[in-house]
Amino acid sequence: xTAFFALTTSLLWGLADFGGGLLTRRTPAxxxxxVSQAIAATVLGAIVxxxxxxxxxxxxxxxxxxxxxxxxxxxxxxxxxxALGPMGVVSPxxxxxxxxxxxxxxxxxxxxxxxxxxxxxxxxTGVVLAGGPQLRGxxxxxxxxxxxxxxxxxxxxxxxxxxxxxxTVTGLFLALFVQRLTSVAVGGAALxxxxxxxxxAVPEGGFPWASLPALAFVGLADVAANGTYxxxxxxxxxxxxxxxASLYPVVTALAAxxxxxxxxxAIQAAGxxxxxxxxxxxxxx
Numbered sequence: 001x002t003a004f005f006a007l008t009t010s011l012l013w014g015l016a017d018f019g020g021g022l023l024t025r026r027t028p029a030x031x032x033x034x035v036s037q038a039i040a041a042t043v044l045g046a047i048v049x050x051x052x053x054x055x056x057x058x059x060x061x062x063x064x065x066x067x068x069x070x071x072x073x074x075x076x077x078x079x080x081x082x083a084l085g086p087m088g089v090v091s092p093x094x095x096x097x098x099x100x101x102x103x104x105x106x107x108x109x110x111x112x113x114x115x116x117x118x119x120x121x122x123x124x125t126g127v128v129l130a131g132g133p134q135l136r137g138x139x140x141x142x143x144x145x146x147x148x149x150x151x152x153x154x155x156x157x158x159x160x161x162x163x164x165x166x167x168t169v170t171g172l173f174l175a176l177f178v179q180r181l182t183s184v185a186v187g188g189a190a191l192x193x194x195x196x197x198x199x200x201a202v203p204e205g206g207f208p209w210a211s212l213p214a215l216a217f218v219g220l221a222d223v224a225a226n227g228t229y230x231x232x233x234x235x236x237x238x239x240x241x242x243x244x245a246s247l248y249p250v251v252t253a254l255a256a257x258x259x260x261x262x263x264x265x266a267i268q269a270a271g272x273x274x275x276x277x278x279x280x281x282x283x284x285x
Contacts, residue, residue: 002240028200102239129274166230
């Protein structure tokens with residue numbers, strides 16, 4: 001069950017990142033974050049009302065609140081880094097996010113078996129290579145590296161926090177709702193500050209209403225991924241769930257290949273193969 005939900009997480013996050021990357025080519029990154037998260041919050045609010053999720057309110061929601069504070073910062077930093085530097089540098093570095101939940105799991109006493117340790121090493125190596133790292137000739141601004149590391153730390157922190165935010169399914173819906181409301185508030189405040197300083201909230205042609213379905217998909221896929229990751233981490237070792245969930249760059253690369261006809265370089269294809277091998281080792285270990 002852990003492997004299934006963690007791999008579902010990587011699929012959803014990979015598709016959400018692909019969609020978000022496309023949207024930020026035409027719409028400011030902060031606007032993409034705020035609108036997509038607002039749509040997700042609206043849907044989650046309806047689910048919470050329908051399932052009576054308010055009865056699950058308790059101290060654990062502080063973890064969801066904290067995840068909501070960190071999430072928009074991580075997303076904005078990631079999108080900004082993609083805009084400033086080569087994706088072949090940004091994407092592999094962002095996978096360092098896996099170090100946070102794995103470190104938490106080891107600190108709490110989790111000890112994967114030898115086969116699983118091998119699977120972790122192989123899978124992480126595969127994910128980094130699948131991102132298509134620039135091995136030469138890629139001038140990268142120091143700001144790009146800093147933004148990427150901030151996003152990796154943020155994503156990893158959200159991984160760890162959302163796992164602790166609930167223990168039941170209805171509680172998980174409530175936790176995700178609180179997380180999204182917080183994300184919208186933080187992102188909205190940042191967007192308002194940006195506009196006051198002369199930034200744009202929408203493209204020159206106005207709000208891209210035709211992109212609303214894509215924005216909804218990005219927001220809902222992202223929130224669903226948070227939910228499936230929480231389930232995966234609660235039903236098995238966090239160290240295993242986190243590594244399997246971090247395979248999303250492979251999905252993003254394959255989506256670019258399928259929808260944009262981007263050709264995978266040999267190093268990316270090799271990385272995808274290693275990621276698959278690492279997944280098999282983790283699932284069977």
